[in-house]
Structures are given as C-alpha cells and as structure tokens.
Amino acid sequence: MRKRSLLVTASLAAPMLMTRRYAAAAQRGVLRIGYQKASVTLVLARNKGVFEQKLNRLGYDVDWAEFTSGPPLLEALNAGAVNFGFTGEPPMIFAQAAGAPIVYVAATNPSPRAVAILKPAGSQLRSVHDLAGKKVAVAKGSSAHYLLAAALATAGVPYQQVTKIFLQPPNARAALSSGDVDAWSIWDPYYAGAQAAGAQVLTDGTGLMPNRAFYSSTRDFATRHPDALKAAIDVINQVEAWEAQHIAESAADIAPQIGLPAPVLKTWFDRQKYGVYGLTPEIFVGQQKIADAFFKLGLIPNRIDVSNAAWNA
The missing domain is CATH 3.40.190.10 (Periplasmic binding protein-like II)
Structure with a gap:
C-alpha cells in the first residue's frame, strides 16, 4: 500500500512540477539588444557572452539584432522589435520628435x-x-x-x-x-x-559636436524592467574597462564582425573615449542644442524638450 501511495503522489507531483517550470519559463523576460558596427562594446560583449551570463541569472534571455545606423535601430525600438539599443545623438532626437516613447538610459564620453x-x-x-x-x-x-x-x-x-x-x-x-x-x-x-x-x-567633429552615444530603451520596458537595464549598464562598464586595457586584443576579436582589419579598428579605438555614465544636465544641454538646430533647419516638425525623455532609474 505504501508503494502505491508513493507512486500516486509522484504521479500527481510530476504535472505540478512541469506546470511550475512552464510558468517560470513564461515569466522569463527578454532583453532584445539592438547594436551597430560602431557599438564596439556591444560587439565585444556579444562575442564573450557576458550579457547572457549576467541577465540569465536575473531571469532574462538575450536576443541580438544588428543595424546599419541609429535611425533604423530606433524604428525597431519603437516597434518593439528591440528594447535596448545604442545610437548617436541625433537619432534619439528624431525618434522623440516623431513621438516614439524612447528614453535615454546612459551616455558615453564624447568622442x-x-x-x-x-x-x-x-x-x-x-x-x-x-x-x-x-x-x-x-x-x-x-x-x-x-x-x-x-x-x-x-x-x-x-x-x-x-x-x-x-x-x-x-x-x-x-x-x-x-x-x-x-x-x-x-x-x-x-x-x-x-x-x-x-x-x-x-x-x-572637434569643436562642432560632442559626438556622444546613448544607450536607450522604451518608457514601458524601462518602467517594468529597471533591473535588466541596470544590469546591462553594469555589463557595458565591465567590458569597457577591459577593452580600454586591451585595445589590440579587442580589435582582433571584433575584426571578423566589423569586416575591417584590426589595424584599421585600432585607429578607430584611438579616436574614441571610454566610459559610460548616468544622465546629467550637461548632457541634456548638448542634446537640446542639437535638437534646436534640427528644428530651425526644418528637419524635425516641432521643438522638443529632450529632457522629457530622461529615464529616472
């Protein structure tokens, strides 16, 4: 009788265990990362699998999508095809002016x-x-x-x-x-x-523009998944710290993805400044100047306040 009881208990527990597993899988989030060839840190991070290591522990899977430039990346962000991306200064302005619900998450040093x-x-x-x-x-x-x-x-x-x-x-x-x-x-x-x-x-661009880059997301994703965004920025800072000390190795690592020889990539690395930071009033002053210039030229339909797209973590 005891053996039958154990078998019955096991038969009842198995479906419950599978149900919990399926429920847990369904509850996993996905960080969909949009990147460009210019986002060297993201290319390196993808090669090394460091986003997956960090985000998987938090219950997130990681997907990747490559874009030729910032504007199509932000179109994908607005459409929900990605929820975390890397672009230069103007694409964020064009997206905000078009009514896309994007937010600034972090900024790089100007280069x-x-x-x-x-x-x-x-x-x-x-x-x-x-x-x-x-x-x-x-x-x-x-x-x-x-x-x-x-x-x-x-x-x-x-x-x-x-x-x-x-x-x-x-x-x-x-x-x-x-x-x-x-x-x-x-x-x-x-x-x-x-x-x-x-x-x-x-x-x-010396004396003409800061040429910062920005990590961005949507307002909805940032509100519901701040842990994923904070973890992503932590990963980026770790990779950048390693990259700054291993320029030749970094160039050799990503050369196949970029499609340029490592010595050419080293020229690029020598021109850029490392570091990812939280958003400051100074950064938004620079962005506002670019937005106002585009508005005066008729390139965006209305004047925008770029600080309205700030993410308060």
Whole structure:
C-alpha cells in the first residue's frame, strides 16, 4: 500500500512540477539588444557572452539584432522589435520628435574625433566652405547628419546650398569611390575604413559636436524592467574597462564582425573615449542644442524638450 501511495503522489507531483517550470519559463523576460558596427562594446560583449551570463541569472534571455545606423535601430525600438539599443545623438532626437516613447538610459564620453566629413583622394575640395553646390552622402538623422549641418553653419555655407544624398554607410562609401558624390559625412569605423583606402578629412567633429552615444530603451520596458537595464549598464562598464586595457586584443576579436582589419579598428579605438555614465544636465544641454538646430533647419516638425525623455532609474 505504501508503494502505491508513493507512486500516486509522484504521479500527481510530476504535472505540478512541469506546470511550475512552464510558468517560470513564461515569466522569463527578454532583453532584445539592438547594436551597430560602431557599438564596439556591444560587439565585444556579444562575442564573450557576458550579457547572457549576467541577465540569465536575473531571469532574462538575450536576443541580438544588428543595424546599419541609429535611425533604423530606433524604428525597431519603437516597434518593439528591440528594447535596448545604442545610437548617436541625433537619432534619439528624431525618434522623440516623431513621438516614439524612447528614453535615454546612459551616455558615453564624447568622442568628436570619431566622426568626419571625407573627400576622395585627389579631390580639389580644400575646406568645408567648398561644399557649396556639391553633393554630400550622409545617413539621414545620424550623428554624421548633424556634423554636416554644424560644419556648414560654422563655415557660413547655407544648409540648402549643399545637396544631401541620404545613403546608409555601405552605399555611401561606394558613391564616394565612384565619384557619384563629392564628399561623405560619416562616423567610425566606416570613417577609419575609408581613410585607410585613401579618403581624406575635410573636418572632424572637434569643436562642432560632442559626438556622444546613448544607450536607450522604451518608457514601458524601462518602467517594468529597471533591473535588466541596470544590469546591462553594469555589463557595458565591465567590458569597457577591459577593452580600454586591451585595445589590440579587442580589435582582433571584433575584426571578423566589423569586416575591417584590426589595424584599421585600432585607429578607430584611438579616436574614441571610454566610459559610460548616468544622465546629467550637461548632457541634456548638448542634446537640446542639437535638437534646436534640427528644428530651425526644418528637419524635425516641432521643438522638443529632450529632457522629457530622461529615464529616472
């Protein structure tokens, strides 16, 4: 009788145990990370599996999606295809102006030398002033888009006097090489790759823009999953600390994913500054300046207060 009782108890317990397991699985969250080739820390972190190690312990799975630039990444964020991403300064502004429920989670150190306006080898262009009446390739709504606007304003060239050819980086590089455009406004590592192939610098972002990058999420995800976002920033800081001390190794590690030789990537790393920080009033002052410039140029439909998109952890 005791043996039958134990068998009955076990038969009843098994479905209950499976039900609990399925319930636990259903309750697991998912951190869907959007990244670009420019987000070297995220590429390194993906290679090393460190997000999975940290987030799995908190009950989250991790998915990854690669994008060519910030604007399509934020479109995916707005659509729910990703819930954590890395972009430059302007994409956040364009997304907020379009009504996307995005929030700033953290910011990087400024790296103004990591974005530039390039001309092809042998070009007769001598300065940004010479871009009047010329065609410039640029990704619309990107950090390079703001660099172009700021550089033209500083040189006294009306924005409308330059023909903007809106292209994503791979197509823009081809257009520069073929002579279909006169210049290309672009960020690293594409900048370093074009430079290694002979392109020359008209100007970089020094004195024109901070060129920060931002980690972002949606208001809903940030409200419901602050633990996942805090853990993600912890992971990023750990990877950045390692990366800063192992530049050559980092370049060799991510070269296959980026599609550029390690020495070219090292040029990029030498131009960027490491460190990820919480949001400060100074950061939002810089963002507001960019947003106001885009509004005056008619590139966004309304004036926005960028600080309204801050995430209070």
